[in-house]
Amino acid sequence: MAPVPRTKRSSDSHSHIPDEAERSYSFYYLYDSTSSDQHPPLPKAPNEHYVNYTDPWQDVAYAFSWAQEHHFEEMMRKNMETVEWVLRQQQRFVVDQVSYALEDMCRGFEMDLDTESWLKQAWEASAxxxxxxxxxxxxxxxxxxxxxxxxxxxxxxxxxxxxxxxxAWKVYEERWARITSNAEEPLSFAAVPWPMVRKPTDATEITKDNIREFLLSHHHSEDVSSKDRIRAALKLWHPDKFKRTLDRVEEKEKARVEETAGVVARCLNGLMEELRKSR
Known part of the structure; x- marks a missing residue:
């Protein structure tokens, strides 16, 4: 069988593509039609011309294909490294974010505790x-x-x-007016109008201060001077003037009345002397 002539390929083709004749010789099987139960025979070897023939573009195509595959594998390796790096960075970012969030939460919790403590102290200080x-x-x-x-x-x-x-001043004046107007009325120690707010029981209770408080009080005799008040009192309590009053006192109390009246007279003289010295 004569070899099938090869078809000319275009000069811009970069890969070897078998033509129809080569495909038929490469994949053609012969069957024996007389024996259907036998195994199909092995394919016949292609024409020697095609077995020994080497296309000069075939190596270039294989080299280019290998280079493309190697470049693709290198790109895939680098891409995988990049992807792994990105994943690691993402994982680190997530871990860092979680750590930062936990730190912020802890700081916030600490701040909350500090704020609560400060507020408690401020409230206690305010209270x-x-x-x-x-x-x-x-x-x-x-x-x-x-x-x-x-x-x-x-x-x-x-x-x-x-x-x-x-x-007391009103009673004092009324009692003296009654004594001077009624010479027959007998007198006792308690009936004598002593120049004091409270009636004394004996001569020891008669003092210059008590007489001053009563006689020179501003609650009575506002239009009468202190000197005139003392002078008017001496006219009643001087021993010579008081003798007529003493004669009307009961005998059993006469000595006590006379002693006490003498103390009053001496206190009045002392007040008059003080008044003179003050001028």
Whole structure:
């Protein structure tokens, strides 16, 4: 069988593509039509011309294909390295983000604890200030209340003393007016109008201060000077003047009345002397 002539390939082709004749010789099988139960025979060897023939572009195509495959494998290896690096970076990023988040949470928790502690301390300090302020206000209120009560008591005491003084002076004048107008009435120690707010029981209770308090009080005789008040009292209590009053005192009390009246006269003389020295 004569060899099949090869078809000319275009000069711009970079790969060897077998033509139809080569494909038929390469994959052609012969069957024996007379024996159907026999195994199909092995394919016949292609024409020797095609076995020994070497296409000059075939090596170039194989080399180019190998280079492309090697380049692709290198690209794939580098891409895989890049992908692995990216994955590692992503994992590190995730781990770092989780770590940062945990650190932030811890810091936030610490800040929350510090803030809570600070707020608690501030609240306690404010509560202490409020308690101190409340105590000061309570103490001030108590002090003001005590002062108000004291002023009230002082006013009441002053009013009581004024009332007592006015009443005592009125009784004093009325008693002396009655004694001087009625010479027959007997007198006792208690009936004598002593120049004091409270009636004495004996001569020891007669003092210059007690007589001054009663005789020179500003709650009575406002239009009479101190000198005139003392002078008027001496006219009643001088021993020569008081002798007529003493004669009307009961005998059993006469000595006590005379002694006490002498003390009154001496106190009046002392007050007059003080008044003279003060001028």
């Amino acid at each position: 202490r200030r409020e308690r101190r302020s409340a105590r000061r206000e309570a103490e001030t209120a108590k002090l003001l209340q005590r002062e108000a009560e004291k002023r009230k008591k002082d006013r009441e005491e002053k009013h009581r003393k004024t009332k007592t003084m006015v009443k």
